[in-house]
Amino acid sequence: MNINGLTKFLTLCLASSVFFISGCGQKDGIATNPSKNETRGLIGVSLLTLQNPFFKTIGDNIEAEATKLGYTVEVVSGDQDAKKQYDQVQDFIVQKASAIVLSPCDSKAVVTAIQAANKAGIPVFTVDIPCNEPGVEIVSQIATDNYLGGKMAGDAMVEILGETGGNVLVLDHNMVESCQLRVKGFTEILKKHNESSDNKIEVVSTLPSGGARDVGFKSTEDALQSNPDLNAIFAINDPSALGAYAALKKAGKEEQVKIVGFDGQPEGKKAILEGKIYADPIQFPDKMGVEVVNAIVSYSKGEEVAKENLIPPSLYKKEDAQKDPLLKN
Numbered sequence: 001m002n003i004n005g006l007t008k009f010l011t012l013c014l015a016s017s018v019f020f021i022s023g024c025g026q027k028d029g030i031a032t033n034p035s036k037n038e039t040r041g042l043i044g045v046s047l048l049t050l051q052n053p054f055f056k057t058i059g060d061n062i063e064a065e066a067t068k069l070g071y072t073v074e075v076v077s078g079d080q081d082a083k084k085q086y087d088q089v090q091d092f093i094v095q096k097a098s099a100i101v102l103s104p105c106d107s108k109a110v111v112t113a114i115q116a117a118n119k120a121g122i123p124v125f126t127v128d129i130p131c132n133e134p135g136v137e138i139v140s141q142i143a144t145d146n147y148l149g150g151k152m153a154g155d156a157m158v159e160i161l162g163e164t165g166g167n168v169l170v171l172d173h174n175m176v177e178s179c180q181l182r183v184k185g186f187t188e189i190l191k192k193h194n195e196s197s198d199n200k201i202e203v204v205s206t207l208p209s210g211g212a213r214d215v216g217f218k219s220t221e222d223a224l225q226s227n228p229d230l231n232a233i234f235a236i237n238d239p240s241a242l243g244a245y246a247a248l249k250k251a252g253k254e255e256q257v258k259i260v261g262f263d264g265q266p267e268g269k270k271a272i273l274e275g276k277i278y279a280d281p282i283q284f285p286d287k288m289g290v291e292v293v294n295a296i297v298s299y300s301k302g303e304e305v306a307k308e309n310l311i312p313p314s315l316y317k318k319e320d321a322q323k324d325p326l327l328k329n
Contacts, residue, residue, distance in 0.1 A: 040070040041098025043296065046088040048103040048129060048176070050077035052211070052239065053265050054285050055103060058127055061289025062101060069297060071098070080211075082109035089113040093120045099296045103129045107177045111136055123299055127292050128285075129176045138307075140295045142288050145310040146178045149262060149281035150185025152315045153234055156260045156279040157186070157201060158193050165199035166231030169223045171209035171216050171240045179211070179236045182262055186234055204230070209240035216243025224251050232258045238268030238280065245276045264316050266326065273321035281313040 043066050047055040059075040066073045074092070078085035082105045092100050093116060100117050104110035107129060114136040117124050123139045130141045157168065170186070173179040187203065194200050204227050207219035216235060220243065224230060230253075235241035241261030248254040254276070261268055264282025271277040291309055299305050321327055 039072045040300075042072045042074060042092070042095055043099050043101060043293075044088070044092030044095065044097040045073065045075040045101040046078050046085050046092075046103070047075065047127075048078055048105055048211075049080055050075075051079075052237075053267075054237070054263055054283065055128070057285040058103070058289045058292075061286045062127075062292055065290050065293040066296070069293070078103070078105040080105050082106040085110065086113040089117055093117060093122060097122055098300070099123050099125060101125045101127055101292055101296075102131070103127050104131050104176065106175050107131050108133055114138070123296070125292055125295055127288055129178045132177060139299055140305045140307060140309060142291045142295060142309045143178060143311070144283040144288070145312050146181035147185040148310075149283070149313040150182035150187075151189050152185075152281040152313060153182065153260050153262060153279075154186040154189025154193075156281075156315060156317075157232060157234060158189065160232055160258045160260070160278060161199070161201045162193065162197065163199060164231075165197075165201055167202055167204040167227055167229060169220065169227065169230055169233045169244075170203055170206040171219055171233060171235040171244060172206050173209050173211045173236050173240070182236050183234075209236060209243070211237050211240060213239045213243035213246070216240030217247045218243075220244040220247035221251070224248075224253065230257050232260070234260050236262055238263040238265045238271070238277075241277050241280075242267065242271060245271065264313075269316065269321055269324060269327060272316060272318055273324075273327055275318065279315055279317045282316040283313055284311055287311055 045059055045062055047059055050056050063073040063075055076088050085105045100122055110131050111133045114124050118137045125139050126141045128143050170183060172183055190201050205223045207223060209216045209219060233244050235244050238261050241259050244259055248257050259277045261277045261280045264280045268280050295305050
C-alpha cells in the first residue's frame with residue numbers, strides 16, 4: 001500500500017471510530033444512556049400537592065422516566081397555593097428549563113405563570129388538572145378522562161339508590177377543572193336516571209371538600225345537620241371520601257349513608273375492600289407521568305403532539321378489591 005492509500009485508510013478508520021462512539025447511547029436523537037455529566041435539560045414540575053399520594057405517584061413517574069432519558073428533573077409541591085406555584089414557575093424560568101409541567105393549584109390563577117413561561121419560550125404541559133383559559137399556550141394536557149369518570153360515579157350511585165331514590169351530598173372542589181368535569185358527568189347521569197324513573201336521586205347539597213380529609217369531614221358534618229335523612233355522598237377524591245366516612249362514623253350513620261369516591265389510591269382501595277366506600281372510578285397516575293415525558297420528548301424532536309391525551313378510568317368496586325394483589329397481606 002502506498003503513502004496515499006495508507007493515509008486514506010487511516011482517515012476512514014478514524015471517521016468510523018468517531019461515528020461509532022457518537023452513536024453510542026443514542027436512539028432517534030434521545031440520550032438513552034447519558035453519562036453522569038450529561039443532561040438533556042431541566043424539566044420543572046409543580047404539582048397541586050405532594051401530600052396526596054396520587055400526585056406523588058405522578059411526580060415519581062415523571063422523574064424516573066425522564067431521568068432514564070437524560071433529563072434533570074425537579075418536582076415541587078404547589079401546596080394548593082397559587083402564589084407559591086407562580087413563584088415556582090418563575091424559578092424554573094430563571095433556570096432556563098427545557099419544559100415545565102403543571103398541575104394547577106387554581107385553573108384561572110395559573111394563567112399568569114403559564115404566560116410568563118410562554119414569553120420565555122419554555123413549553124408548558126399540564127397533567128391531571130387542565131388550564132383551558134384564553135391567552136395561554138399549552139403543548140399538551142395529559143389527564144384522566146374525568147368527565148367519563150364522573151359518569152361512572154353516577155352509574156355507581158344509580159346502583160345504590162336507583163330502586164329507592166334518595167338524597168345525595170356532593171363534596172366538590174370547583175377550583176380545578178378536573179373536579180368540575182367529574183361533577184358534571186356525575187350529575188348528568190343522575191338527571192338521565194330521574195327522567196326515566198319515579199325514584200328520584202336528588203343532590204340536596206354541594207359543599208367544598210378541598211380535596212382533603214379534614215375539609216371533607218367538616219362539610220359532611222355540616223350536611224348531616226341540615227340533611228339528617230342523607231342517603232349517599234359523592235366525593236371528588238379519596239381523601240375527601242375518607243373524611244366523609246369519619247364524619248358518618250362519628251354520627252353513627254356509616255351504615256345509612258353510602259359513599260362513592262374517586263381516584264383509587266391505596267387507602268381508597270382498602271376502604272372499598274372494607275366496605276367504607278362503595279366504589280371509585282380509579283385513575284392511573286403512573287401512566288400519566290410516563291405519558292407526560294413521552295409528550296415532552298416528542299415535542300423536543302419536532303413531532304406532532306396531541307393537545308389532549310385522556311386516559312380512561314375504570315370503576316373499582318368491592319369485588320375488584322377482593323382480587324387486587326396489592327391489597328393482600
